[in-house]
Amino acid sequence: MHAFPPPRAKLIRLLLIASALSCPCLAGAHDAGQQAPSASTQDATDLKFRDFFKMPVGPRGLQPTEKLLGLNGKRVRILGYMAKQEQPAAGTLLLTPLPLTMGDADEGLADDLPATAVFVHLESGGRSVPYVPGLIKLSGVLSVGGQDEADGRVSTVRLTMDAAASDAFLRSLPQRQASK
Amino acid sequence: MPNRIYARKSLTLMIAAALGTTACASFAAPTVSRLTPPSELFASGNAAPVIARFLPGQRFDLQATIRPDAGTTITGFQFAIDGKVVSAAPGTTSMVATGLVSGLPAGTAVVSQRAYSSKRPGMHTLTVTATQSDGQIASATGNFEVVGIAEGGRVAKNIIILLGDGMGATQRTAARIMAKGYAQGKAKGLLAMDTFPYTGMVMTASLNSIVTDSAPGMANYVNGNKANNNQEGVFPDDTADAFDNPRVEYLSEYLHRIQGKSLGIVTTADVFDATPAANAVHTANRGNGTGIVDQYLDDRGLTGLTVLMGGGRKWFLANPTAVPQGANGSARKASSDYVLPGDIVAAWGAAPGAKDVGRDVIGDFQAAGFSYAADKADMDAAGVPDKLLGLFSYSNMNVALDKIGKRRGTSTVVDDYGFPDQPMLDEMTDKALQVLAKNPKGFVAMIEGASIDKQAHLMDSDRWIEETMEFDRAVQVAKDFASKHPDTLVIVTADHECAGATIIGASTKTNADLQALLGNGTTAGQRDAVVGTYDAAKFPNYTISADGYPVTTDIDHKMLIGYGANADRYETWVANEQPTQDTQQPFAGTAPLNTYPADPGVRNSATGFHVTGQIGGDQAAHSASDIPLSAYGRGASFFTGVMDNTDVFFKMGQAAIGGVRHDSNDD
Numbered sequence: 123m124h125a126f127p128p129p130r131a132k133l134i135r136l137l138l139i140a141s142a143l144s145c146p147c148l149a150g151a152h153d154a155g156q157q158a159p160s161a162s163t164q165d166a167t168d169l170k171f172r173d174f175f176k177m178p179v180g181p182r183g184l185q186p187t188e189k190l191l192g193l194n195g196k197r198v199r200i201l202g203y204m205a206k207q208e209q210p211a212a213g214t215l216l217l218t219p220l221p222l223t224m225g226d227a228d229e230g231l232a233d234d235l236p237a238t239a240v241f242v243h244l245e246s247g248g249r250s251v252p253y254v255p256g257l258i259k260l261s262g263v264l265s266v267g268g269q270d271e272a273d274g275r276v277s278t279v280r281l282t283m284d285a286a287a288s289d290a291f292l293r294s295l296p297q298r299q300a301s302k
Numbered sequence: 303m304p305n306r307i308y309a310r311k312s313l314t315l316m317i318a319a320a321l322g323t324t325a326c327a328s329f330a331a332p333t334v335s336r337l338t339p340p341s342e343l344f345a346s347g348n349a350a351p352v353i354a355r356f357l358p359g360q361r362f363d364l365q366a367t368i369r370p371d372a373g374t375t376i377t378g379f380q381f382a383i384d385g386k387v388v389s390a391a392p393g394t395t396s397m398v399a400t401g402l403v404s405g406l407p408a409g410t411a412v413v414s415q416r417a418y419s420s421k422r423p424g425m426h427t428l429t430v431t432a433t434q435s436d437g438q439i440a441s442a443t444g445n446f447e448v449v450g451i452a453e454g455g456r457v458a459k460n461i462i463i464l465l466g467d468g469m470g471a472t473q474r475t476a477a478r479i480m481a482k483g484y485a486q487g488k489a490k491g492l493l494a495m496d497t498f499p500y501t502g503m504v505m506t507a508s509l510n511s512i513v514t515d516s517a518p519g520m521a522n523y524v525n526g527n528k529a530n531n532n533q534e535g536v537f538p539d540d541t542a543d544a545f546d547n548p549r550v551e552y553l554s555e556y557l558h559r560i561q562g563k564s565l566g567i568v569t570t571a572d573v574f575d576a577t578p579a580a581n582a583v584h585t586a587n588r589g590n591g592t593g594i595v596d597q598y599l600d601d602r603g604l605t606g607l608t609v610l611m612g613g614g615r616k617w618f619l620a621n622p623t624a625v626p627q628g629a630n631g632s633a634r635k636a637s638s639d640y641v642l643p644g645d646i647v648a649a650w651g652a653a654p655g656a657k658d659v660g661r662d663v664i665g666d667f668q669a670a671g672f673s674y675a676a677d678k679a680d681m682d683a684a685g686v687p688d689k690l691l692g693l694f695s696y697s698n699m700n701v702a703l704d705k706i707g708k709r710r711g712t713s714t715v716v717d718d719y720g721f722p723d724q725p726m727l728d729e730m731t732d733k734a735l736q737v738l739a740k741n742p743k744g745f746v747a748m749i750e751g752a753s754i755d756k757q758a759h760l761m762d763s764d765r766w767i768e769e770t771m772e773f774d775r776a777v778q779v780a781k782d783f784a785s786k787h788p789d790t791l792v793i794v795t796a797d798h799e800c801a802g803a804t805i806i807g808a809s810t811k812t813n814a815d816l817q818a819l820l821g822n823g824t825t826a827g828q829r830d831a832v833v834g835t836y837d838a839a840k841f842p843n844y845t846i847s848a849d850g851y852p853v854t855t856d857i858d859h860k861m862l863i864g865y866g867a868n869a870d871r872y873e874t875w876v877a878n879e880q881p882t883q884d885t886q887q888p889f890a891g892t893a894p895l896n897t898y899p900a901d902p903g904v905r906n907s908a909t910g911f912h913v914t915g916q917i918g919g920d921q922a923a924h925s926a927s928d929i930p931l932s933a934y935g936r937g938a939s940f941f942t943g944v945m946d947n948t949d950v951f952f953k954m955g956q957a958a959i960g961g962v963r964h965d966s967n968d969d
Contacts (some may be wrong), residue, residue: 231633236720274635278630279629
């Protein structure tokens with residue numbers, strides 16, 4: 123096995139933090155310094171990976187659904203896994219429907235990343251986002267269309283998290299071990 | 303008398319010093335900092351070992367980097383082989399002083415003469431002479447060898463190279479234990495690759511390291527020359543562009559040119575990946591996906607490309623610049639595309655290329671006469687076309703465990719990826735060989751089991767063992783083909799070993815015990831009480847389903863794998879299951895992570911005992927170990943002993959051009 127599992131207590135803390143992003147009734151229940159999520163979080167639409175494109179993928183490229191295109195530029199909430207990367211680009215994480223680990227060193231873009239992977243852009247002060255296993259739920263503004271990313275990929279679906287949401291999410295994560 | 307001579311000599315020296323034109327080391331002169339093809343003669347002055355070798359008539363580029371003195375430029379150059387200046391057809395040479403890598407002195411020039419070849423077997427000297435604008439000369443000498451071919455034997459019309467990426471001796475042994483089982487010390491069956499009559503050991507170092515990667519790992523086999531890590535079909539140079547490097551002609555190109563053979567490439571990886579690409583594409587950057595897939599098509603006239611199958615559809619989709627139309631998943635970018643300089647185009651007859659992210663590459667393949675298969679159903683329905691393109695997934699194809707899980711109805715991973723109908727490698731191989739066999743001149747085929755390596759990097763033992771089993775099923779298909787077509791050479795090999803994997807023993811615990819131990823997290827509980835070494839390992843016994851794969855890899859007393867080139871990880875010994883239900887349920891407040899059966903949130907988090915890695919980072923790395931190579935069919939007897947991976951190229955060349963004599967295993 124190859125993941126870095128947090129102990130059970132940390133998993134529960136993650137659940138609480140993640141739920142706090144979507145449920146104001148639990149805001150501050152664990153982290154006294156955390157702000158209540160802004161009201162705009164409540165306007166976010168739940169969006170599922172299976173609703174992005176016509177599935178299964180046809181013989182050519184991806185075909186975005188009307189739902190995906192209709193939510194372009196709007197606030198959405200997506201539940202997924204953070205892909206584990208060796209060399210994540212600063213301020214970016216990849217949100218995927220299944221847990222996966224990317225073999226950056228030898229694979230590069232010959233990867234196991236599904237076409238539905240969401241490139242999540244956070245305000246992280248130029249630092250990379252520490253990896254956390256397990257389900258996470260992120261809210262932000264959806265963006266659809268081809269865009270060059272810092273890792274050399276071209277993203278199709280992006281989520282941009284505002285400063286408050288980025289800050290709350292990053293402060294909830296365990297730090298990567300310095301020895302790496 | 304002696305005094306006057308002495309005085310005259312002193313005066314000469316003083317005048318020469320004043321003019322700065324002596325050959326003394328403390329005075330300036332232009333220098334040659336690189337001579338290509340590389341040689342120890344140039345690098346260190348030793349004639350051995352010979353680095354660059356070529357078959358008679360195999361094409362390669364001559365190149366040198368010339369550093370001038372400050373304030374001067376390089377004004378001319380010539381190459382000489384064995385002391386004779388090499389003539390060049392118009393447009394096949396170049397002198398480039400811009401677009402070079404950083405850190406070189408002003409005025410540095412990269413001088414090239416493209417697509418040279420020699421038919422004369424033996425050692426040859428290569429000399430470059432360059433002129434500086436003040437008249438000074440820079441000169442350097444290297445060497446290379448042309449390896450002769452013994453004529454008069456029975457040739458191998460077809461060559462099938464099966465490459466298990468990262469597949470060392472452990473990977474083969476583990477697949478045999480899982481697939482066939484042992485009884486009282488005897489294997490109850492053999493892998494297809496075990497039945498090949500000739501075995502050798504391959505040294506895998508690259509041009510710049512004892513530890514290679516998949517780019518030189520493949521290229522060394524199929525062009526007879528070492529390459530730097532990350533580079534395929536080229537020698538290193540001092541220009542920034544990745545596609546203009548000095549080329550070495552591939553086996554596919556050589557045999558297509560002189561014998562009219564076809565090329566087939568089949569992989570479970572994204573087809574732009576290094577192993578498939580290093581059979582047909584010339585680039586110093588294995589990551590240049592856009593240019594790589596374009597060059598597959600554009601230079602099919604050089605390589606004879608007839609079959610290309612695998613994953614990586616994302617490179618073949620037009621990427622229009624307007625949003626939101628560009629939401630088709632295209633990965634095409636101008637920065638990874640190619641445009642060739644004129645001298646390569648003129649000398650090699652290569653397509654010039656273009657920065658064309660809006661290109662519909664699938665459409666262009668179809669226009670070039672390729673049938674297109676988007677899934678297994680398409681591949682099966684295609685019959686036996688003249689040419690075949692198969693793109694079965696967006697990036698890498700899913701692993702065997704997940705493809706088989708879909709067919710069994712026990713997994714939805716391939717559905718979550720959006721590609722539910724992906725063929726197995728043996729099915730792809732069968733179709734590819736049928737298409738390639740239509741060419742009466744024969745073919746070169748490369749079949750890759752790509753995710754043996756990818757899963758070994760992740761130290762996911764159960765997955766890479768099943769990948770090796772899938773690969774061996776493709777080996778069986780190739781063996782069956784060669785049995786029916788005796789003028790076929792089949793070799794099974796690897797580019798390198800991955801992860802330093804080794805079979806340490808077997809679990810003394812049942813699967814139920816191991817599942818109950820999840821979350822224990824201690825070496826006492828999950829290692830010392832579990833790992834059975836020596837005679838405690840006994841014979842792990844896997845039940846194989848009718849589809850040829852294990853019913854489960856989580857058996858009682860399962861085989862255990864350790865890793866020598868490992869990174870830090872947590873080990874539970876149980877298979878890393880993917881969720882059996884997709885993540886589409888709305889997240890409900892503080893509900894525990896029980897949206898899947900049997901707490902897979904914990905299972906996926908791998909709460910095992912901590913294993914400290916030998917290397918940093920999160921992934922295991924390649925190792926430098928020698929690789930077993932197995933050979934079958936015409937010319938198989940060449941492949942014994944310890945050989946360099948570049949030697950394999952010359953053995954294949956001998957088999958295809960000069961043939962085999964007195965081969966007792968031949969028909």
